[in-house]
Amino acid sequence: MIAIGLEGSANKLAVGVMLHPKDGGPAQVLANIRHTYSPPPGEGFLPKDTAQHHRAWVVKLVKQSLQEARVNVEDIDCICYTKGPGMGAPLQSAAIAARTLSLLWGKPLVGVNHCVGHIEMGRCVTGASNPIVLYVSGGNTQVIAYSSQRYRIFGETLDIAVGNCLDRFARVLYIPNDPAPGYNIEQLAKKGKQLVELPYTVKGMDCSFSGVLAYVESLANSLGINGESGAASEELTQADSDDKGQVDGKLTRADLCFSLQETIYAMLVEISERAMAHVGSKDVLIVGGVGSNERLQEMMGIMARDRGGYVYATDERYCIDNGIMIAQAGLMAYKEGFRTKLEDATCTQRFRTDEVLVTWRD
Template identity: 55%
Template sequence: MIDQTDLDIWTIESEIRLFHAILNHKPVGADRHFQMIYVSNLINSFLNEPISTDNIWKKLSSLYNMEELHDSEVNPFQTKMREFNLPEEYDSLKSLKYPRVSSQSGISFARSSRTDSSQKRTRKSLRSVDSNATSGNVSLSINSPTTTVSSVTSREKRRRMTIVLGIEGSANKLGVGIVRDGSVLANPRVTYITPPGEGFQPTETARFHQSHILELVRKAIKEAKIDPSELDAVAYTKGPGMGAPLLTVAIVARTLAQLWNKPLIGVNHCIAHIEMGRLITGAKSPIILYVSGGNTQIIAFVSGRYRIFGETIDIALGNCFDRFARIVNLSNDPSPGYNIEMLAKKGCKFFELPYAVKGMDVSFAGLLSFLEERASKLLETGEYSVADLCFSLQETAFAMVVEITERAMAHCGAKEVLIVGGVGCNERLQEMMNCMAEERGAKLFATDERFCIDNGAMIAHTGCLMFDSGLSFPLKDSTVSQRFRTDAVDAVWRDE
């Protein structure tokens, strides 16, 4: 038998530090290291040895030169899977196939390349750890490779409340949330902040996440006052987002699911924003304006999915704000958008900017380029202040998204509108949207920065909804996708 103390959160720090060392060299290649952690668990199970940090470390040390791994800048994966020289009785483990992460659809088979084998190596991710795993009956046991965790039944749901831990890290926010049937038990979050005039790069953001994620997991469990054994599932952000940060979160979620023997659930980041907004505000069937650093979409729930009625055709509204903040050298602390909002309240002189609404879609790239070309001269002459430009940018951009939101409401006959995403915290946007809603006899719903901004609780809550609907993911499907569309998910937990 495996002692539960061996699976406790405090015993996994060494393992996670190990693949963090690899992530620092080759972020998208770390899944192979996770695979070896899993193989080590299986080997220990086959040999009836206790599963512990020391035993896993010894197994990994026999496969890798750990000291060289920490000290060297070379790619640690210079050998192929068949060259790991596991004992012959474990030949079945050597045959595991590896696909690569696809920015389009989450997973695709790696193509052979004679000219760039290193790229192929670093883009491989976990294909399968159990050939018996299916979408509804998923193997997540470290006791035996054939033990399965089935979808929860209706009778089980009535007996107890669902508790899910969710990890969000699709961009520069890293959060770990724990939710019990709609009640937020814990929701700690940290933000990667760069100097004024600079954005955040995927690799550096991933390293930030790696250095804080263990602390956040521990903090969330402590705040929630639960034991990991009480969790029903572990949820993580599958996408969309930045590749390296997404993969960091996915790897940790997989490891926790394995060590705690819990089902694993991949959550669409956009849908998590929506479901959290609905939970907090009580909105029933709203038109949704989703505005963040990476997305700008007008959404409604139709025929079992969240359908996109309109969106940006180039850059997101939040991205436009972030890049404008760099143009005028605003601080990124606590966020560029917040600092633009504060300055805009002091602006009083409107500078006319391009207004680009095309049917149900909007464009912000031209608006940003227009400002980029003229901001320096306008500020030098003193004709306009930074506050005036922030004011002008907000008024123009917000008017655009309010217009297409109103069109969607008219088309659907909706009497509710919900704003979600980081930009949704902006009080001026809420004010403008509320004016439109009142004129239509509709009601506006919005949340504050605790839940508008990326957070782990929204992933945990959506994970609860998915788990209670019988959804979970085999490890072979626990991939990430940088372009995971909102309308690509069947929202089986919702009624029409």
């Protein structure tokens, strides 16, 4: 069976083609392409501009994916698309494209939950059987465990997602959005030498990121960022930071990125470990765009090894939003008889992970 998947829940438009051999062999990635809408430094991506980007690129990417996969329209068994969650206007653009292809090609539709797509692609690539899942992206932060044909949410963010926290801080420092603000923060953080104490908010299985963001933003504003040019001085003196926590000597932008990463990732490791203890699991699977961060993988790996377990993670090909994950999850549901009627092929900004009946797992 062959499925084509369309993902457009945020600023990345992606198309993937997935093959599941009839003999039950391993799934094969035939094509996995995407194009990212990147606004100027200091700006976020607006829904209307992102949707316009998706509409402009979707036909090109679909054609390119079929060529790369070396398949014809006749070979496609189903068209999978992201039903939600995500940003409204970009989701609508991808859903309209999927419905149009369904009518043109005469192929059935499969609406896919974005988070379930991340999980199933992670399981497919890493071979993880039944791990605790940490889902971290620009719009979501959840700790998940599978039970009774549902992906149960054990904990989540109480306000903004961890990826949104990183993205917004990147805007404050005028860090470029290309290739991704979180990636650029990660590279800056590697140069950081001082760890500044920042607010640390974990409440049971849940965590909060708005407080730490507000605090580190107040420190960053003391760096003398020029809102028009994006220029910033590299150092913050001790006198400037006396009322915002003690530091030794001078504080740099790299130190702020380093401190932010260390703090928020420690919060994620804590709630993941608590979930592991609750369900008796030793392994963790990290999915979502932030999951490609090497420091997060390293910190989670240390914790998992101390518990006699292992951390499973993938690179940017499968962590960052992609069409393959939608094709993979959609094809698994399709094989179990799931179809989305044309009149029901809508999208929604709010689509909880635990709303999906996972019929393809025991």
